Amino acid sequence: MSSPRGLKHFYIPDDQSVYLLSHEDAQKLRDWVELCKKQLESLGFSAITLIGKGAFGFVFGGISPDNESLVFKFSRVNLPQHVQDRLEEEAFMLSQVAHPYVPGLREFQLVGKQAILVMMRAKGQDLERVSLDNGPLPARIIVKIAVQIGEVLLSLRRCGDGHSKPVVHGDIKPSNLVWDPALEQVALIDWGSSVFAQLDSDGQSVENNVMDLMSGDLQQTNARLGDVYFIGDEQLNGALSSPRFDEQGLASTLYALASGQSSRFGRKVITPSSLGLPKMLASILSYMLDDDPIRQRLGGDYFFNHLHVLKQIVFASDQPPDYTAMIPTWLACEPEDIETVVYSSRKSFLREISTDALGALKYINDAQFDRYYKNYLQGMGETEKGFVAAVSRLGKYPVVGGIAIRWMPDGIYVDSSLNLHDKSKKAAFEQAVNNVITLARAIHRKGIFKCCLFNAKDTLHLERDAPDVPFIPTTSCVIPFELSKLPLSSDSSRIHSYFEDGDDPDELLKLPDTMMAILKQLNAIHHTGCVIFEALPRHLKIHSYYKLLDHDKKEEFTALLGQLVEAVPDIDGLGISGFMKLPYKDTRYFEHRAQLPEKYYPRNPKLVFTETTNE
Numbered sequence: 001m002s003s004p005r006g007l008k009h010f011y012i013p014d015d016q017s018v019y020l021l022s023h024e025d026a027q028k029l030r031d032w033v034e035l036c037k038k039q040l041e042s043l044g045f046s047a048i049t050l051i052g053k054g055a056f057g058f059v060f061g062g063i064s065p066d067n068e069s070l071v072f073k074f075s076r077v078n079l080p081q082h083v084q085d086r087l088e089e090e091a092f093m094l095s096q097v098a099h100p101y102v103p104g105l106r107e108f109q110l111v112g113k114q115a116i117l118v119m120m121r122a123k124g125q126d127l128e129r130v131s132l133d134n135g136p137l138p139a140r141i142i143v144k145i146a147v148q149i150g151e152v153l154l155s156l157r158r159c160g161d162g163h164s165k166p167v168v169h170g171d172i173k174p175s176n177l178v179w180d181p182a183l184e185q186v187a188l189i190d191w192g193s194s195v196f197a198q199l200d201s202d203g204q205s206v207e208n209n210v211m212d213l214m215s216g217d218l219q220q221t222n223a224r225l226g227d228v229y230f231i232g233d234e235q236l237n238g239a240l241s242s243p244r245f246d247e248q249g250l251a252s253t254l255y256a257l258a259s260g261q262s263s264r265f266g267r268k269v270i271t272p273s274s275l276g277l278p279k280m281l282a283s284i285l286s287y288m289l290d291d292d293p294i295r296q297r298l299g300g301d302y303f304f305n306h307l308h309v310l311k312q313i314v315f316a317s318d319q320p321p322d323y324t325a326m327i328p329t330w331l332a333c334e335p336e337d338i339e340t341v342v343y344s345s346r347k348s349f350l351r352e353i354s355t356d357a358l359g360a361l362k363y364i365n366d367a368q369f370d371r372y373y374k375n376y377l378q379g380m381g382e383t384e385k386g387f388v389a390a391v392s393r394l395g396k397y398p399v400v401g402g403i404a405i406r407w408m409p410d411g412i413y414v415d416s417s418l419n420l421h422d423k424s425k426k427a428a429f430e431q432a433v434n435n436v437i438t439l440a441r442a443i444h445r446k447g448i449f450k451c452c453l454f455n456a457k458d459t460l461h462l463e464r465d466a467p468d469v470p471f472i473p474t475t476s477c478v479i480p481f482e483l484s485k486l487p488l489s490s491d492s493s494r495i496h497s498y499f500e501d502g503d504d505p506d507e508l509l510k511l512p513d514t515m516m517a518i519l520k521q522l523n524a525i526h527h528t529g530c531v532i533f534e535a536l537p538r539h540l541k542i543h544s545y546y547k548l549l550d551h552d553k554k555e556e557f558t559a560l561l562g563q564l565v566e567a568v569p570d571i572d573g574l575g576i577s578g579f580m581k582l583p584y585k586d587t588r589y590f591e592h593r594a595q596l597p598e599k600y601y602p603r604n605p606k607l608v609f610t611e612t613t614n615e
Contacts, residue, residue: 017339019456022463022539036060036074039111045070056083056192061121070106071189073117086192087115093194094119096167099155101148102188122178122187127257130179132396135428136260139277139601140315141184145177145257146281148186149250150307157201157243165206166197168241171226172249174257193224198240201300229263229389230256234293247300251288254281260431262393264289266386269442270435274596276321278313280306282600316605325430326437327403327588329418333485336421337457342395343532343543343578344388344451387439390432391451397429398422400545402530402580404496405440405449411591412440415496415582417528418453419547441593452530452580453545460542462568467537470569477568479531479561481546488526488549496582498523508575509535514567519579522560526550531564532578535571542568543578 170193232248252264287299
């Protein structure tokens with residue numbers, strides 16, 4: 001597999017916001033969304049809204065003429081035909097499933113060359129969004145979700161009774177579970193990775209005649225990859241499809257929701273036994289998420305055999321999580337509609353991947369596989385993956401600023417400036433930050449990790465006709481900044497310099513001397529923030545977040561930012577170069593710690609919580 005140019009970048013964008021696209025690409029996206037809406041309206045549907053977009057297509061919500069709430073899934077027309085055909089396969093697989101926790105298929109139709117899958121819409125929000133808003137979910141809710149999805153998976157196994165084989169969903173994760181808070185009921189959605197199982201839960205072939213058993217189908221998996229943040233190793237490594245795949249997805253999902261994470265990778269540090277779950281469920285998850293496939297299956301079998309016991313566990317009323325923020329988060333005065341993007345120095349977390357290892361995985365023809373490498377997960381240690389995923393989660397909040405983590409033999413040193421623009425999410429965000437610190441403490445390495453969080457809506461875009469001509473800024477090209485609430489003199493805190501960490505060895509773009517001289521002058525002014533230059537063949541993006549702390553230097557600061565833009569035509573080369581400046585006023589130190597201590601839900605919760613209330 002060839003290594004794309006982007007893999008060399010030091011700063012790597014987490015998600016391609018529409019505000020980061022070139023003007024032409026952004027307009028194409030908007031036009032395409034508008035076309036989809038008009039197509040649906042022409043078919044008699046109303047109140048059309050874009051719900052989301054993924055690697056393979058777009059998802060819209062709308063109302064039918066009969067006043068049914070529906071979901072419409074469009075495939076991307078620029079994908080190869082065999083990929084577009086997967087939407088019809090998804091419709092067929094969904095038609096095989098009938099369960100109250102699975103929104104049903106309405107129809108599949110072609111409008112011209114455009115395929116549209118129409119399904120019932122589940123009530124509520126997806127559990128990834130619920131988790132982001134609330135942080136770790138209460139143990140009572142985790143157990144309820146476990147029981148309900150357990151019942152769905154048992155139903156999928158029984159699809160093999162009679163005319164059909166067991167069905168594997170293949171992509172169980174929080175964003176594919178919709179939670180109705182009124183009924184406290186979950187719905188399993190997005191069947192794009194579903195297939196008929198090749199093996200049953202005992203590892204035996206589900207084929208029932210000699211010719212099928214002799215066919216090549218049992219030599220090659222039919223499984224789709226699913227989300228690499230949640231699937232197990234067997235599914236990732238191309239094992240024959242089995243209902244066991246969904247056990248891994250369910251265990252990962254329950255773990256992520258209970259810990260306030262967006263992946264399974266932190267499990268060896270933030271263990272299932274540390275999450276305040278009932279000891280029975282914590283033990284089940286510890287087994288199901290174990291590296292040993294035998295223990296995984298034992299945990300899965302125990303889970304399904306004891307669903308009735310989990311259903312009968314008694315809980316007290318939900319309590320807000322008891323936590324202390326490890327590093328400070330500042331609240332902005334006014335809420336602001338921010339689209340956060342994370343750029344981080346993931347390159348330094350990579351291990352070398354041999355060409356043999358890459359070649360062994362080439363058989364996977366899936367967009368998720370591409371994402372796996374672009375996100376720097378393949379070849380990294382388990383806890384490093386969890387750390388990177390935890391940093392990525394911060395970008396799902398309306399936050400700007402940055403974090404610098406320095407690993408030393410005695411522990412880690414953390415400098416940060418995190419500015420949250422929605423106080424209702426403060427508790428959830430602080431717990432997400434705590435997870436970042438907790439995972440960092442368990443990593444033993446040498447070096448610095450830097451993470452910049454900026455508002456994509458503030459990104460400046462410059463375009464040129466050819467790669468060999470300079471980028472020319474317009475008069476409207478101005479790098480924005482804000483003033484701190486209170487002016488701070490330059491000696492009231494020591495500042496983490498742009499340059500104190502030395503050159504970033506993995507950055508591709510070398511800025512011209514004129515720009516470096518201006519950055520050095522900016523460095524002398526008391527401020528915090530970041531600026532990142534991303535040069536593509538025909539497109540330059542200037543990402544930034546700046547807060548000026550020394551109000552007396554406002555005119556000088558404005559002038560220097562203006563000079564920085566004026567020097568843009570001097571940029572020569574492609575790649576990314578970024579600079580971040582953080583307050584050093586309150587550097588936080590944490591000792592290394594391998595994992596969190598055990599913490600279980602109390603055996604007699606009503607007694608415990610009553611005593612706590614009366615104290």
